[in-house]
Amino acid sequence: MAETIEDLVSPHEPPDRIPIFTAGEIEGLNTTPQSFGHLAWSRFRRHKLAIIGAVGLIFIVVMFIIGPSFSPYGFDERNIADRLQGPSFDHWFGTDEIGRDLFVRTAQGGRYSLLIGFLVAVLATFVGTILGAIAGFFGGWIDGIISQMINLVLIVPALIALSVFSKNFGRDAVGLSLVLAVLLWTRIARVVRGLVLSIKEQEFIMAARAAGASNTRIIGRHVLPNVVGAVAVEVTLLLGTAIVLESTLSFLGLGVQPPNASLGTLVADAKGSIESDPVRVLIPGFCIVWIVLCVNFLGDGLRDALDPRSKTERG
Amino acid sequence: MTNNSEPLISVKDLSVAFRTPDGLVRAVIDATFDIHPGEVLAVVGESGSGKSVTALALMRLHPKNAEITGSVMFNGHDLLTASEDEMRAIRGRDIAMIFQDPMTAMNPVFSVGSQIVEVIRLHRNVNKKQAWERAVDLLQMVGVPDPKARASQYPHEYSGGMRQRAMIAMAIANDPRLLIADEPTTALDVTVQAQVMEVLHDVQQATGSAMMLITHDLGVVAGSADRVQVMYASRVMESGSVDEIFYETSNPYTSALLDSIPDIEGSRELLQPIPGNPPSLLNPPSGCAFRPRCAHATQECGDSVPQMVDVSPAHMSRCHRVDELYRLAEVSS
Numbered sequence: 001m002a003e004t005i006e007d008l009v010s011p012h013e014p015p016d017r018i019p020i021f022t023a024g025e026i027e028g029l030n031t032t033p034q035s036f037g038h039l040a041w042s043r044f045r046r047h048k049l050a051i052i053g054a055v056g057l058i059f060i061v062v063m064f065i066i067g068p069s070f071s072p073y074g075f076d077e078r079n080i081a082d083r084l085q086g087p088s089f090d091h092w093f094g095t096d097e098i099g100r101d102l103f104v105r106t107a108q109g110g111r112y113s114l115l116i117g118f119l120v121a122v123l124a125t126f127v128g129t130i131l132g133a134i135a136g137f138f139g140g141w142i143d144g145i146i147s148q149m150i151n152l153v154l155i156v157p158a159l160i161a162l163s164v165f166s167k168n169f170g171r172d173a174v175g176l177s178l179v180l181a182v183l184l185w186t187r188i189a190r191v192v193r194g195l196v197l198s199i200k201e202q203e204f205i206m207a208a209r210a211a212g213a214s215n216t217r218i219i220g221r222h223v224l225p226n227v228v229g230a231v232a233v234e235v236t237l238l239l240g241t242a243i244v245l246e247s248t249l250s251f252l253g254l255g256v257q258p259p260n261a262s263l264g265t266l267v268a269d270a271k272g273s274i275e276s277d278p279v280r281v282l283i284p285g286f287c288i289v290w291i292v293l294c295v296n297f298l299g300d301g302l303r304d305a306l307d308p309r310s311k312t313e314r315g
Numbered sequence: 316m317t318n319n320s321e322p323l324i325s326v327k328d329l330s331v332a333f334r335t336p337d338g339l340v341r342a343v344i345d346a347t348f349d350i351h352p353g354e355v356l357a358v359v360g361e362s363g364s365g366k367s368v369t370a371l372a373l374m375r376l377h378p379k380n381a382e383i384t385g386s387v388m389f390n391g392h393d394l395l396t397a398s399e400d401e402m403r404a405i406r407g408r409d410i411a412m413i414f415q416d417p418m419t420a421m422n423p424v425f426s427v428g429s430q431i432v433e434v435i436r437l438h439r440n441v442n443k444k445q446a447w448e449r450a451v452d453l454l455q456m457v458g459v460p461d462p463k464a465r466a467s468q469y470p471h472e473y474s475g476g477m478r479q480r481a482m483i484a485m486a487i488a489n490d491p492r493l494l495i496a497d498e499p500t501t502a503l504d505v506t507v508q509a510q511v512m513e514v515l516h517d518v519q520q521a522t523g524s525a526m527m528l529i530t531h532d533l534g535v536v537a538g539s540a541d542r543v544q545v546m547y548a549s550r551v552m553e554s555g556s557v558d559e560i561f562y563e564t565s566n567p568y569t570s571a572l573l574d575s576i577p578d579i580e581g582s583r584e585l586l587q588p589i590p591g592n593p594p595s596l597l598n599p600p601s602g603c604a605f606r607p608r609c610a611h612a613t614q615e616c617g618d619s620v621p622q623m624v625d626v627s628p629a630h631m632s633r634c635h636r637v638d639e640l641y642r643l644a645e646v647s648s
Contacts, residue, residue: 202419203414203415203416203419203420204419204420204421204422204423206376206414206420207412207414207420207421207482207485208422209376209406210374210376210406210407210411210412210414211406211407211411211433211434211437211485212403212404212405212406212407212408212434212437212438213403213407213433213437214403217437221422221433222422225422225424225425226422226423226424228424
């Protein structure tokens with residue numbers, strides 16, 4: 001039993017083995033070099049919420065895609081005799097007023113909503129990132145024009161603009177996506193512009209210039225890769241916003257038109273019976289919330305994974 | 316030493332001014348100097364004396380709001396009137412630059428090796444694999460241990476000294492004829508500074524490139540330069556060989572600068588700082604800019620800006636009283 005500190009320390013007895021580290025071991029040099037993708041994946045894997053988001057998203061997408069093939073009903077198949085049924089073994093989510101199977105319709109509507117969300121996210125990110133980077137990098141009158149464009153779009157009341165535009169070409173997924181993208185690119189553009197303003201003042205941009213790199217190369221190779229993390233988060237938020245906005249429009253009858261359905265139109269169709277049959281509203285509503293949440297979790301994880309400066313514990 | 320050869324770069328009457336809301340700031344005034352092949356020119360001066368702006372102007376990397384006059388002859392071209400495409404071809408190939416802070420001078424999202432590869436492939440028609448092999452060789456050359464593994468690491472996995480070595484590797488990737496090192500050791504630990512200077516010196520010897528070494532560390536100058544150019548308040552005050560600057564000092568500012576260095580072997584006297592502060596470039600003093608702080612200033616010093624005069628061949632000083640203060644002393648000693 002050790003009574004005093006001296007007993008514990010016992011300076012006269014050398015330890016059995018003095019651990020000797022080479023400089024390499026101390027600095028972690030002897031670990032095999034890992035590719036960026038590998039490192040990003042290992043960081044992503046450690047991010048619990050991101051994994052939940054990814055799994056949740058994959059689950060619901062797979063459900064939407066292959067789910068209907070397990071059901072004998074078509075998405076526009078009416079069966080008046082079975083109308084307004086609650087969830088059952090036959091109709092998993094029940095049926096609507098004209099006897100259409102709600103499980104099939106939800107899957108169909110969910111696919112449509114996701115398609116629009118992805119289209120909007122891709123379009124708006126593409127336009128927003130390029131315009132934002134150009135504005136931030138070149139500054140001056142170019143920045144002036146782009147910034148005024150951003151402000152112009154921002155002050156337009158979204159719903160009014162959407163209702164005007166979607167009347168004319170919001171009939172199909174592509175048209176509706178275009179209209180939404182025109183309204184939503186500004187957020188990414190502003191984020192990217194702000195980041196680029198600070199990145200372009202950093203010394204590695206000057207170093208790239210001193211090495212003989214052109215403006216295009218500097219933007220493409222030195223500026224944009226440094227905004228990927230932030231943009232990844234914005235993209236996922238955008239995807240969520242787009243789905244919610246599309247649902248809002250469809251709910252108001254301005255977005256997706258029958259016979260097509262989206263999660264928004266499904267909620268709208270069921271809103272009359274929210275008191276008698278809340279499940280019909282809740283199911284598509286829950287799908288919207290599920291998708292948006294998963295996508296946001298995913299974005300959070302992506303931001304951490306795509307930043308090579310974030311710490312990676314190595315096993 | 317190499318003065319009889321054709322100069323590699325010949326700077327004449329280079330002036331850089333910035334238009335600011337408060338008025339015109341003249342950051343460099345009438346700088347005239349040559350750098351010969353293989354020569355190390357040290358540019359010394361306090362912060363804000365125009366050293367870095369001079370270097371950036373040589374590569375035409377000065378900020379957009381700068382107004383620049385004079386000429387920079389390199390390879391038969393005036394770099395100040397060359398097209399942007401010509402400049403891009405010269406930057407990184409003929410003239411390369413090493414920056415002050417290795418922490419921020421590398422792109423954080425790419426591995427060190429791929430950044431060197433980029434510099435190589437900007438100027439040479441080689442495939443990625445060849446460029447990568449060269450990058451590893453370069454890292455080896457600047458003393459990065461285990462260069463194969465280190466090449467695929469990211470800048471944040473490097474220590475400061477290692478990063479500066481990697482910056483040097485990047486700068487010499489295309490065997491430049493002129494290497495501009497802008498305070499390459501300022502951001503580093505004192506212990507690491509010496510190592511990095513040694514690497515820089517070795518690399519310069521090995522590649523035979525000329526070097527413009529910007530620093531405010533006179534110890535670094537004494538150890539590695541062939542010629543020295545002392546700058547104060549946008550003007551070159553004195554230029555000459557290292558020995559001339561250190562042992563035949565011919566300018567009051569240079570001697571004040573030398574007096575302010577702590578002497579490791581000398582007596583434990585107090586340091587002798589230069590009294591006062593560097594002048595505002597917005598509103599410089601009349602006449603000689605060093606006059607308000609100079610122990611030898613007279614009425615004449617306030618009347619006109621002194622010209623550069625020859626003290627001896629290739630040794631020049633900007634002082635009205637250079638004859639009475641320095642030449643007589645030389646004769647009498």
